[in-house]
Amino acid sequence: MVTSQKLQRQSNPWWRRFYAMTVKEVLQLFRDYVLLFFIAYAFTADVYWAGSGVTLELVHSALAIHDSDHSASSRQLISEFHSPYFKNIGEISDLREASPLLDSGKATIVIDIPPKFEESIRRSKQTGVQMQVDATNSVLGLLASTYSTQIVTTYGLRESLSANGISPSRTGTLPAIVDDHRIWFNPNQTDSWFMSISELLNVITVLAILLPAAAMVREKEKGTVEQLLVSPLSPIEIMLPKVIAMTAVILFGTALCMFLILGPVFHTPFRGSLILFFVITTLYIYTTAGIGLFAASLSKNLAQVGMLTILMLAPMLFLSGAWTPPEALPTWMRNAMYFSPMHYYIDLSFGILLKGAGWRLLWPSIWPMVSLGAAVFGFGAWRFRRQFA
Amino acid sequence: MKLERVTAIIVKESQEIVRDRLFFSLAFLVPTVLMMLFGFGLSFDVEHIPFVLVDRDNSSLSREYSHKFISSRYFDLQGYAKNENELDSLLITNRIRAVIVIPEHFETDLLAGRPAHLQTLIDGTFPFRARTTIGYVTAINAAATMEVLATFLSQRQGIPLQDAARSLQPVRLDVRYLYNQSLKSIWSLAPKLLMVILMISPPFLTALGIVRERERGSIYNIYSSTVTRGEFVVGKLLPYVGISILNGLVLWILATRLYGTPFKGSMLFFLFALTLYVVCTAGIGLVVSVFVHTQTAAMIATVIITVIPAVLYSGVLIPIASLTRGSQVIAHLLPAMYFTNIVLGCFLKGVGFEALRNDILILAGYACSLFTAGYLFFNKRPSE
Numbered sequence: 001m002v003t004s005q006k007l008q009r010q011s012n013p014w015w016r017r018f019y020a021m022t023v024k025e026v027l028q029l030f031r032d033y034v035l036l037f038f039i040a041y042a043f044t045a046d047v048y049w050a051g052s053g054v055t056l057e058l059v060h061s062a063l064a065i066h067d068s069d070h071s072a073s074s075r076q077l078i079s080e081f082h083s084p085y086f087k088n089i090g091e092i093s094d095l096r097e098a099s100p101l102l103d104s105g106k107a108t109i110v111i112d113i114p115p116k117f118e119e120s121i122r123r124s125k126q127t128g129v130q131m132q133v134d135a136t137n138s139v140l141g142l143l144a145s146t147y148s149t150q151i152v153t154t155y156g157l158r159e160s161l162s163a164n165g166i167s168p169s170r171t172g173t174l175p176a177i178v179d180d181h182r183i184w185f186n187p188n189q190t191d192s193w194f195m196s197i198s199e200l201l202n203v204i205t206v207l208a209i210l211l212p213a214a215a216m217v218r219e220k221e222k223g224t225v226e227q228l229l230v231s232p233l234s235p236i237e238i239m240l241p242k243v244i245a246m247t248a249v250i251l252f253g254t255a256l257c258m259f260l261i262l263g264p265v266f267h268t269p270f271r272g273s274l275i276l277f278f279v280i281t282t283l284y285i286y287t288t289a290g291i292g293l294f295a296a297s298l299s300k301n302l303a304q305v306g307m308l309t310i311l312m313l314a315p316m317l318f319l320s321g322a323w324t325p326p327e328a329l330p331t332w333m334r335n336a337m338y339f340s341p342m343h344y345y346i347d348l349s350f351g352i353l354l355k356g357a358g359w360r361l362l363w364p365s366i367w368p369m370v371s372l373g374a375a376v377f378g379f380g381a382w383r384f385r386r387q388f389a
Numbered sequence: 390m391k392l393e394r395v396t397a398i399i400v401k402e403s404q405e406i407v408r409d410r411l412f413f414s415l416a417f418l419v420p421t422v423l424m425m426l427f428g429f430g431l432s433f434d435v436e437h438i439p440f441v442l443v444d445r446d447n448s449s450l451s452r453e454y455s456h457k458f459i460s461s462r463y464f465d466l467q468g469y470a471k472n473e474n475e476l477d478s479l480l481i482t483n484r485i486r487a488v489i490v491i492p493e494h495f496e497t498d499l500l501a502g503r504p505a506h507l508q509t510l511i512d513g514t515f516p517f518r519a520r521t522t523i524g525y526v527t528a529i530n531a532a533a534t535m536e537v538l539a540t541f542l543s544q545r546q547g548i549p550l551q552d553a554a555r556s557l558q559p560v561r562l563d564v565r566y567l568y569n570q571s572l573k574s575i576w577s578l579a580p581k582l583l584m585v586i587l588m589i590s591p592p593f594l595t596a597l598g599i600v601r602e603r604e605r606g607s608i609y610n611i612y613s614s615t616v617t618r619g620e621f622v623v624g625k626l627l628p629y630v631g632i633s634i635l636n637g638l639v640l641w642i643l644a645t646r647l648y649g650t651p652f653k654g655s656m657l658f659f660l661f662a663l664t665l666y667v668v669c670t671a672g673i674g675l676v677v678s679v680f681v682h683t684q685t686a687a688m689i690a691t692v693i694i695t696v697i698p699a700v701l702y703s704g705v706l707i708p709i710a711s712l713t714r715g716s717q718v719i720a721h722l723l724p725a726m727y728f729t730n731i732v733l734g735c736f737l738k739g740v741g742f743e744a745l746r747n748d749i750l751i752l753a754g755y756a757c758s759l760f761t762a763g764y765l766f767f768n769k770r771p772s773e
Contacts, residue, residue: 032686034681034682038693049719052713102567103740127559129562135566135577146524150527156560157557174538175499175501177530177534179507179526179527181508182510183511186516187513218685301412302597303409304411324433328434333430347483361478361481
């Protein structure tokens with residue numbers, strides 16, 4: 001008894017309070033099984049869904065053909081439209097059938113080959129092929145027309161060369177600019193690498209803001225904050241343990257996702273140092289929690305804090321470069337991007353995981369992320385303290 | 390089910406919502422902000438790709454060729470380099486996305502009628518961007534090859550350059566873009582955004598509304614009252630359905646007025662489909678609320694359950710036909726895809742009930758089963 005009292009007096013009271021609060025936060029989190037289930041779901045199933053089977057590429061675009069020529073040439077041209085980009089769903093005998101097919105979405109492209117197609121080519125007269133593209137999805141509409149133009153141009157070039165007495169097999173003796181491209185960091189253009197990693201980073205960001213914010217406001221809503229206020233705890237001692245407990249949970253989830261989903265399922269390479277990745281992630285979660293604390297200081301109940309965090313999260317996720325490439329954003333949005341800590345975090349994560357960069361190369365992204373994060377956290381903590389005063 | 394008790398619940402819930410001013414204004418502000426943000430910013434028209442040029446040939450032809458890249462709005466020249474090996478760190482730190490290497494003897498080879506091999510290094514982290522970049526390079530190359538070939542042919546056959554160029558392209562492709570003639574991204578995007586936002590916000594609001602009573606303990610008033618569970622579920626949901634329909638109308642105004650998306654269908658039919666869809670997504674919130682006990686869990690659960698399916702498995706970014714087989718099955722199991730068909734039909738195609746009957750029926754079936762599930766799992770006798 002004496003020794004334990006002695007021990008208690010010797011150990012730092014600040015540290016003891018801190019420890020007790022952290023244990024309380026972890027216990028509270030772990031007793032909400034449903035919440036834990038959804039956090040686990042976010043790091044596994046959700047990332048899996050995002051990474052599997054989704055690609056922004058023209059695949060098996062349904063193509064209907066109206067052929068008024070029925071010649072060897074027209075059949076030759078039609079056969080050039082094949083998988084993986086196109087899927088020939090058959091011929092229509094009347095062009096009037098095209099519109100219901102396109103309206104219902106059964107066909108996305110209708111190609112119309114004019115009569116006397118073969119004859120015109122043989123007489124070196126220019127002829128036109130009509131194409132109707134469903135452009136409701138403008139990206140794929142554009143891709144469809146790009147690929148088709150390429151197919152038709154190559155076909156026409158070959159026909160014209162053989163008409164000029166140059167055999168197409170001897171193209172090696174013709175002037176042409178051939179593009180030998182090499183794709184770095186993701187040579188096979190595996191969409192699942194990109195999609196799964198960016199979804200993981202999205203999940204980390206959502207939880208890093210929402211969890212500490214909810215933990216804080218929950219105390220307000222239930223009234224337990226009054227107990228904390230009359231205790232010897234300072235605002236920082238109330239706030240830090242929450243952030244630390246949530247950081248630990250999110251880091252655990254990240255590891256779960258990387259070693260259960262990213263690695264084994266999608267075969268994502270981890271080219272850089274995993275230690276560096278986890279250090280950066282810890283810094284990021286910790287500092288981003290500041291946004292949650294700020295939202296928590298503005299709200300009185302969980303419904304409010306939920307809506308507020310979504311309002312703050314949406315631009316952040318959006319301006320991160322994970323949903324749309326920065327090169328596709330208008331200039332003012334690209335400038336706004338430099339104020340989003342997530343933008344740097346995304347660059348860092350892809351830099352470490354896919355590009356294998358070390359901290360020396362990444363330094364130009366590390367310091368803005370940390371200083372922005374520190375500013376956000378400082379502001380959040382200051383607002384948070386003020387509400388107790 | 391007694392109408393006056395349902396009305397009482399509706400009035401109570403509406404007053405609670407309206408009196409929480411911050412929550413009430415955010416319920417309208419969040420969808421609007423999302424619509425503006427995505428509408429103005431979500432674009433896949435990649436332009437200004439930063440690149441570095443390595444010109445090993447340094448001839449007049451190679452300069453003429455590289456000018457095609459420099460003057461293109463799709464590329465943004467960051468400078469010249471002697472050797473592509475020094476450029477690793479620039480690619481890694483995202484300062485450039487591509488390197489174009491023009492080989493030695495570029496001019497000599499082409500003039501002598503031999504192919505020249507261009508080398509491009511492309512940052513492949515974001516596959517969509519890499520694919521687009523390759524597309525641009527291929528298009529520029531094709532045009533340049535045509536010019537070189539035409540010159541070659543006119544010299545060889547002794548015909549004028551223009552005739553040679555025309556004879557190289559015997560077949561022209563005339564492309565007509567349907568439903569969205571000018572190919573403006575936003576026209577096809579705005580109606581789909583309406584679908585995405587109404588997939589996320591109603592379940593969020595509804596689940597919070599119900600779980601809030603449970604977490605605060607005020608639900609014991611309901612447990613001990615004469616209100617039946619059916620009356621409670623309906624009365625509790627209707628105010629959120631109402632808010633969401635209003636939000637849908639606000640989003641409709643933004644889509645047509647701000648973004649100028651044409652609305653070709655019937656407004657009455659659209660309103661009917663909108664109501665059905667909102668009831669359906671609010672039903673998702675109802676089902677979530679039955680299983681979770683804390684508002685924190687309710688928020689995280691609805692966000693995670695709705696966002697990914699709404700964005701990736703609904704036909705917003707990727708058409709259903711382009712998904713893999715397994716993902717297509719998932720897409721068909723979720724309500725988002727059917728409402729995407731409806732909004733696209735209403736806005737861009739101007740088709741009505743006949744063409745979209747199946748989608749409407751499936752949504753209705755969805756709404757019914759979600760409500761039945763919510764009704765069955767909701768219990769007035771708490772186990773704890």
